[in-house]
Amino acid sequence: MRERCVISFGGSRLPSEEGHVRALRPRRPIPRTAPKAFASCPRCFPALAAGCNRTLWNGIPRLPLFSRPALRQSSSASVNILLIHSDQHRYDCIRSHGVRDLHTPHLDRLASEGATFSRAYSTIPICTPARASLLTGAWPTTHGSFCIPTSEINRAARPELPTLFQLLKAKGYRTGWVGKYHGELETRQPGPSDGVDAFISSWQYRQYREASGIPEAPKNHGLFGDENSTQPAGQTALAWQADQIISLLGNSPDSSPSFIRWDPPEPHLPCQPHSDFARLYDAASIPPWPSFPDSLENKPALLRRQRRIWGLDGWSWQDWAPVVRLYLGIISEMDHHIGRILAHLDATGLAGNTLVIYSTDHGDFCGGHGLMDKHFCFYEDIARIPLILRAPGRIPPGTACDAFASGSIDIARTILTAAGIPAPDSFIGHDLLAMAAGESRPRSVAYAQYFGTESGAYSCRMIRDDRFKFVYHPVGDMHEFYDLEADPAELQNRIHDPAHAPDIDRLKARLWVEMKACGDRLGCGWTEIELKGAPSLAAKNHMPLPHN
Structure with missing residues (x-):
């Protein structure tokens, strides 16, 4: 076993979400000036030890990337696991799901080579608690995280519960996490005590962008989004995050097994797709969502209030189509970088021994029911989620599974099963691999919870x-x-x-x-x-x- 290396980050503190500050754990904002270079460990970054003169910014190599850290080796062969967990992706916004004429060739490929779950539902359709369920394998009523960090009812998951990363690390897995972290743990950001060898926050892209002289993406229309016409296509936030994932995955199929997690903040609003992807869609040609023509009469009054607060009363589809165009464009941009990651797995020989999972925390209205964002409901636009697994040798290509799946808790249980780790009692989900193989159909209903938003506590429950x-x-x-x-x-x-x-x-x-x-x-x-x-x-x- 190799001695664990510790890299000093010079005391810099990076927020998990800008503006989401815990009262008991104050965070310093990312400096807007270019950060100084930090000391690096020669064991973890051999390129630097060999005299490479590229600068390591806050522990992250500037592009082109260095080789991944050489971490603890495992004595037994185990499957590698890659989890791509996006934010706010509608089920019907993947072409292979047969609903929309979208450009998602790489997610389509993943589905054709694995299994698609057509009745997967969010455990709880709000970011932080859904992600806490993914880490702990438990319902929110067990882990205790009910809402996002700005809410009056926010709190992190109970620290005594074992997490996915901790269990995998104890098994000998090399672990890495890139992208969105939304305060689902008590820690300021994930680290070794959480079982995470390498954590690279999506907010660190700003440091790379400023240090590299890349202009900021436009933000002229607030949460309704903008086309990104100012940045090079290969240096957007999504491109940078995918670069980090490829670096963490490494090149050798003979090294210790890895669990690598990518949480792109997209397609959560505001959507800022690069022009190359936004131009794939013509707003005038985008048909309305089937749920768009909803007067919200004979519906809970809170939904009409939500529409009024957003200022959406009277919006026609012509008003919505440009917003939807950006949403579809950022999904296509994300799909492009998923393709780069899949190509890396192919080129390095890692694909044959890597379980790849794609899913999201919940969906998005984006004009469905004449609403924006999510909250206070369980419409299919929000509650139903994409869930795709590719497991060579275990799942026949092109498998279609219509068993009810509960996203976060089932993904967590599946990862433990694939890694050969007995699930603690708190991991109450079901194995998706067994469900895809037709060996298990554990549910006759889908059940989900909801607790509240920035607007305050509001509980509701769904069953179908x-x-x-x-x-x-x-x-x-x-x-x-x-x-x-x-x-x-x-x-x-x-x-x-x-x-x-x-x-x-x-x-x-x-x-x-x-x-x-x-x-x-x-x-x-x-x-x-x-x-x-x-x-x-x-x-x-x-x-x-x-x-x-």
């Missing part, structure tokens, strides 16, 4: 079966019920339709079962009355009802 979806809004003005067979775009809320009363009652009762099974604290005596038709509190306590 093969045909129907019920969304429980315990503090809202109404619940939701959709017939996904007759109304796949979820335009007609049938919660008050007497013809569906038996199905509504059935899903309510099943939701209660799912909530109790995962320790959901919303499954209490108050909600039991509403979901199960249990006796009222007055009846339970033998109190007479008041009479007017």
Whole structure:
């Protein structure tokens, strides 16, 4: 076993998300001036020890990249694992999913060589808690992270829970993480104590850009996005992150097994695709989402409030199409760099022994239901997610799996299974490899949780079966019920339709079962009355009802 090397980063502190600051853990902002060069370890960066005069900025080599660190070796052969986990990618925005005429040849290739899950759902459709579930393999009601760092109810995952990186590191894996970190752990940013050998934040791109004299991408339209016409195509944020991933993957199939995770912040708004990719799409030719023509009548009032706050009342599809064009463009740009990574695996001989997983934390409205971003709901635009696995020799090419999958928790369990690691009790997901092979079909429903946003605490829950979806809004003005067979775009809320009363009652009762099974604290005596038709509190306590 090699001695672990520690590289001094000169005391520089890099925020995991700009503006997302924990009160008890103050962070210094990234300096806007070019940083000084930092000391590097010759064991981890042999190019520097050999006299290379390129400068290492904050522990990250300037392009072209140096060789990866030589880390702890494993005594047994194990599968390499590459997880690409994007942010806010709609299920229908991959061409091979058969919904949109998109340019995603590399995700299409991944699907054709592996398995696609057509009924994968977000564990919780909001960034930080979904990512905490991915790290801990647990429901938010177990790990305790409910919202993003700026929320009034924010907190990190419980530190006593084992994480994916820690378990893989203990097994002898070399670990690396590039991209978005959203405060899902107590630590300021992941490091060796978290099982992460190398962490490269997406925010460090700014240091590289400023030091290299690359102009900033345009930000003229705020969260609605802009076309990136100012940067070289090979030096955008996505290109830089992919370079870091390729460096961490290395070149030798004979080295210790690796778990490398890439979390591109895209296609989360604001979308800033390079012009080469934005020009693949003509706004005038983009058809509306099936869910676009939604008046939001007979829907929870909070959704109409959300539309009003964004200033979207009265927007036509002609208003939305330029925004959607940028969203599709950044997906195509991300796909291009996924192709570079897959080509690297092919060229180095790593592909045959690498499990590749592509997924996301949740979807995006981007005009669906006339809304922007996400929050307060479980529409298919938001809750349904892409999930693709390629495992040579284990999954037949072109496998289509329609079993219900719960994104974050199932991915975490699958990675442990692939690595031959017994799952701790807190990892409660199911093995996607077994599901893809037809060996397991563990769920008859999809269940998901939601707790709140920047606007404050707001709990709701979702359950769906093969045909129907019920969304429980315990503090809202109404619940939701959709017939996904007759109304796949979820335009007609049938919660008050007497013809569906038996199905509504059935899903309510099943939701209660799912909530109790995962320790959901919303499954209490108050909600039991509403979901199960249990006796009222007055009846339970033998109190007479008041009479007017």
